[in-house]
Amino acid sequence: MNGSAPVILPLQPNTSWKEARTAAHAAARPLPFETVPLAEALGQTLASDAVALQQVPHYASSAMDGWAVAGPEPWTIVVPEPEPEPWQIHKESGRRPLQAGEAVSILTGGLVPAGAEAVLRTENGDLTPGDPAVLRRAATAREDEPRLGEHIRPAGEEAAAGETTITAGTVLNPAHIALAAVCGHDTLPVLRAPRVSMLFTGDEVIESGLPDSGQVRDTFGPQLPQLVEMLGGRVDVVQRLPDRLDDVIAALSTDAVDEHSLAMSSGDVLLTTGGTGISDADHLRRALEAVDAELLIDGIAMRPGHPTLLARLQDGRFVVALPGNPLAAMMAVFTVLEPLLQGLRGAPAGKDYHVLAGVDVAPLPGRTRLVPCRIQDGRAFPSQYFRSGMLRGLAEADAVMVLPEEGCTADQAVSALPLPWPVQQPPAG
Ligand SMILES: Nc1nc2c(c(=O)[nH]1)N[C@H]1C(S)=C(S)[C@@H](COP(=O)(O)OP(=O)(O)OC[C@H]3O[C@@H](n4cnc5c(N)ncnc54)[C@H](O)[C@@H]3O)O[C@H]1N2
Numbered sequence: 001m002n003g004s005a006p007v008i009l010p011l012q013p014n015t016s017w018k019e020a021r022t023a024a025h026a027a028a029r030p031l032p033f034e035t036v037p038l039a040e041a042l043g044q045t046l047a048s049d050a051v052a053l054q055q056v057p058h059y060a061s062s063a064m065d066g067w068a069v070a071g072p073e074p075w076t077i078v079v080p081e082p083e084p085e086p087w088q089i090h091k092e093s094g095r096r097p098l099q100a101g102e103a104v105s106i107l108t109g110g111l112v113p114a115g116a117e118a119v120l121r122t123e124n125g126d127l128t129p130g131d132p133a134v135l136r137r138a139a140t141a142r143e144d145e146p147r148l149g150e151h152i153r154p155a156g157e158e159a160a161a162g163e164t165t166i167t168a169g170t171v172l173n174p175a176h177i178a179l180a181a182v183c184g185h186d187t188l189p190v191l192r193a194p195r196v197s198m199l200f201t202g203d204e205v206i207e208s209g210l211p212d213s214g215q216v217r218d219t220f221g222p223q224l225p226q227l228v229e230m231l232g233g234r235v236d237v238v239q240r241l242p243d244r245l246d247d248v249i250a251a252l253s254t255d256a257v258d259e260h261s262l263a264m265s266s267g268d269v270l271l272t273t274g275g276t277g278i279s280d281a282d283h284l285r286r287a288l289e290a291v292d293a294e295l296l297i298d299g300i301a302m303r304p305g306h307p308t309l310l311a312r313l314q315d316g317r318f319v320v321a322l323p324g325n326p327l328a329a330m331m332a333v334f335t336v337l338e339p340l341l342q343g344l345r346g347a348p349a350g351k352d353y354h355v356l357a358g359v360d361v362a363p364l365p366g367r368t369r370l371v372p373c374r375i376q377d378g379r380a381f382p383s384q385y386f387r388s389g390m391l392r393g394l395a396e397a398d399a400v401m402v403l404p405e406e407g408c409t410a411d412q413a414v415s416a417l418p419l420p421w422p423v424q425q426p427p428a429g
């Protein structure tokens, strides 16, 4: 035996599924923040509290088309001088305050003039033309209409100037972006989204057409970059790599030694597929050893996906190594990549969800099983397509059951992972 050959021990994963998720989240420190235009802030983590830059709403406005009125009826119609153009209706037009017994026509969102006490909506007013025109309440109006302040949106009713409306750490959804716009922000400080570089191995993998025996169609290229984006990452580089140890080492190396090197890609995370096994053709482990990477997770006691790795390179980049089997790789994404990206985005670890098992499941000593499931009538039913190379189960799934090694009995609550894409029925909380 050649004394310099690296010794690869049989894979004995000793990290439990739960420990793996916790360790992946804990390994990451939130990335520095950057300032982005509102339209680019969706899904990002807010770096510091966002306040209302002026009171919201910033002026008292009408909630209805009608007339702003002062005092009791009848009201004489005041025509502002000069009469505002429709687009000026929200602007201060230098009007004098409305006096008791006066009314002025107003549109929804229009500026309520000083002195106005309420807005009478169009359908509840009766206008007698003349000079001046006279307004009375119509027969359709309620007896006490308009009450003091009715149909007026007071300034500042939603937020005072300087009040915090979105707290730091929030993962921004469309409603937050809309609120930030109303609060006067053009940009927001967000934690920089983690950048992910991808490295696909497998000489037998073809990217289109029907594979011959021994070849496989690539299941990662057409969806993994998009899945990473769904999880809050930004994809930097996607690269295919020959199944040669030198090339895998070059790709991971901190120095840009050849065309396969990702050292210049500035990724925070290197996501690899395949080659996590222990055969002569699997190079990930040997390459990580060659570049002196720190192994944070070296195999996980789960099925499928037990050869999954998480490592830190000397320059601080993370390597998440997904197994080549397609379902195993997806389960490794949910177990390691998702919590790692959450940590890098300053987001809390995913919540624990539970489902009620619909059937008994036998024990599998030493392994947590991740099984795609359908949810019917509040019960979770594991898919028959659960093996590591199968994709039908996940494609039809509502969630992924996380089955403990002791299995479960029907009606028992078991952990579940929600899927990061829309499904017909999300698991119960
Ligand atoms: N002696 C042992 N053999 C294996 C073990 C073990 O513990 N001892 N574990 C098995 C398990 S479990 C898995 S998972 C795989 C891990 O495989 P690798 O990460 O090394 O991946 P590959 O060998 O490169 O590929 C496995 C499988 O996946 C197919 N593949 C690869 N890339 C793609 C792709 N882009 N699209 C679709 N399919 C892909 C590849 O052709 C293989 O069929 O090791 C087991 N063996």
Ligand code: MOO
Pocket (backbone or CB within 6 Å): 302, 303, 304, 305, 306, 307, 323, 325, 328, 329, 388, 389
């Ligand atoms: O654990 Mo392997 O990942 O079964 O496919």
